[in-house]
Amino acid sequence: MFEGEEMNYKEEITKLIRASYDQGVADAKQEALAALEKTVAIMVAAEREKAKHNEEVLMNALWKACGDDGQLVEATIESQGELK
Numbered sequence: 001m002f003e004g005e006e007m008n009y010k011e012e013i014t015k016l017i018r019a020s021y022d023q024g025v026a027d028a029k030q031e032a033l034a035a036l037e038k039t040v041a042i043m044v045a046a047e048r049e050k051a052k053h054n055e056e057v058l059m060n061a062l063w064k065a066c067g068d069d070g071q072l073v074e075a076t077i078e079s080q081g082e083l084k
Contacts, residue, residue, distance in 0.1 A: 062076065062077075
């Protein structure tokens, strides 16, 4: 084996190692991003459930405070602004 050939092998091995490392890093980033997206989706769903629950509690309280009078409930809501 010639000295120049040995150098080429070392360079090729080094390139392969670097490419493998870079791919590993890229794969790890993709996995981390997927896990983060899943976590955020779970958190958003939990927050929606909390908001829905709180809305139900507040609506029940409003109906109770208005003596179950539908017109009074509507008037009270309208007096606070437009629902979106």
